[in-house]
Amino acid sequence: MKLGSLKEGGRDGTLIVVNRDLTRGVRATTVAPTLQKALEDWSSIAPRLRALAEQLEDDKAVGSFELDTTALAAPLPRAYQWADGSAYVVHVELVRKARGVEMPPSFWTDPLMYQGGSDSFIGPNDEIEMADEAWGIDFEGEIGVMVDDVPMGISPQAARKHIKLVTILNDVSLRNVIVGELAKGFGFFHGKPATAFAPVAVTPDELGDDWNGARLDRPLISTLNGKEFGHPNAATDLTFDFGQLIAHAARTRHLEAGTIVGSGTVANRDPAVGCSCIAERRVRETLEGGKPLTPFMSFGDHIRIEMFNRAGKSIFGAIDQKVVRYTPPA
Structure with missing residues (x-):
């Protein structure tokens, strides 16, 4: 899966999952607010992020949006x-x-x-x-x-x-x-x-x-x-x-x-x-x-x-x- 961070929600950004073609994303805040939080509890959070990534690939992720890289911070x-x-x-x-x-x-x-x-x-x-x-x-x-x-x-x-x-x-x-x-x-x-x-x-x-x-x-x-x-x-x-x-x-x-x-x-x-x-x-x-x-x-x-x-x-x-x-x- 591919993960990024939007320039919103504070200095640590907002975690998003991105599709393989790098064209769409979805906020992952229901799973983890930031990538840092995800890495701190990776074994339990990663499977949930992966499930969200699969939904995004199948065009079933609620709230997905067109990816604009200018809106992205560093991951x-x-x-x-x-x-x-x-x-x-x-x-x-x-x-x-x-x-x-x-x-x-x-x-x-x-x-x-x-x-x-x-x-x-x-x-x-x-x-x-x-x-x-x-x-x-x-x-x-x-x-x-x-x-x-x-x-x-x-x-x-x-x-x-x-x-x-x-x-x-x-x-x-x-x-x-x-x-x-x-x-x-x-x-x-x-x-x-x-x-x-x-x-x-x-x-x-x-x-x-x-x-x-x-x-x-x-x-x-x-x-x-x-x-x-x-x-x-x-x-x-x-x-x-x-x-x-x-x-x-x-x-x-x-x-x-x-x-x-x-x-x-x-x-x-x-x-x-x-x-x-x-x-x-x-x-x-x-x-x-x-x-x-x-x-x-x-x-x-x-x-x-x-x-x-x-x-x-x-x-x-x-x-x-x-x-x-x-x-x-x-």
């Missing part, structure tokens, strides 16, 4: 935790190579992960508000999973069972801000503004054979200003699957229901498939020609990120955003 408009990994080490390797920095061997065995801001995610069509183009505005196409309660010290294999929903996201990054922050040796903060999510998150069964329990075997397509930027496959060159990422996040703490774990920028070693972020393309350009050619995003630019199943239908709906100038309050 989880805010979360108790947002842990973003860097599961495609080939991406990290390229970046460090361009800087002339050797990559520690441990990067291939111990996942990189940072704790991002989760108090205010944005919806699939919400604008990317930025005060300054000089910040180096970039998109990052990623896969994300949402879990129920995960015990500390769990194994990667057991962690797979806690994945309840899968989605895609745009982890907006400010590259020129990040450089200064990393130089301080204390990680990201200003360089990682609000993250945008697809219209819906889906249960793993919706993915069929393309989901092996911990990784998604489909291309992630990024389109910048109407031109395809990249279509790397999310299973190719994946160093750490979601079982490993969740186990890493839970090494010294319990993960609360509603925690979101991200894959990091989807990247393949083959340059022919393109990239899921501008920074990687700039690195490849530097390695090939001595300097980057592709500029970071400017006001007015559009980014679209989407994934399709083997039948050519959108799985999660599209993240479709415009970069706009933000003017701080006086």
Whole structure:
């Protein structure tokens, strides 16, 4: 089934069930008011949501409506935790190579992960508000999973069972801000503004054979200003699957229901498939020609990120955003 959240009912939105074609939805408030509440009691609530989803598919759901993605928040408009990994080490390797920095061997065995801001995610069509183009505005196409309660010290294999929903996201990054922050040796903060999510998150069964329990075997397509930027496959060159990422996040703490774990920028070693972020393309350009050619995003630019199943239908709906100038309050 496919689940989303309307921008109504408070900061956590209103939970809706969406049909497979992403054309109609129905409020699920008789089952659970929000997706967060559903994840906290998933074993009892999920069957009731699934029954509602079946009614919607059969056009028997009372109160169903035509889906308007501009009315959607992120599936989880805010979360108790947002842990973003860097599961495609080939991406990290390229970046460090361009800087002339050797990559520690441990990067291939111990996942990189940072704790991002989760108090205010944005919806699939919400604008990317930025005060300054000089910040180096970039998109990052990623896969994300949402879990129920995960015990500390769990194994990667057991962690797979806690994945309840899968989605895609745009982890907006400010590259020129990040450089200064990393130089301080204390990680990201200003360089990682609000993250945008697809219209819906889906249960793993919706993915069929393309989901092996911990990784998604489909291309992630990024389109910048109407031109395809990249279509790397999310299973190719994946160093750490979601079982490993969740186990890493839970090494010294319990993960609360509603925690979101991200894959990091989807990247393949083959340059022919393109990239899921501008920074990687700039690195490849530097390695090939001595300097980057592709500029970071400017006001007015559009980014679209989407994934399709083997039948050519959108799985999660599209993240479709415009970069706009933000003017701080006086």
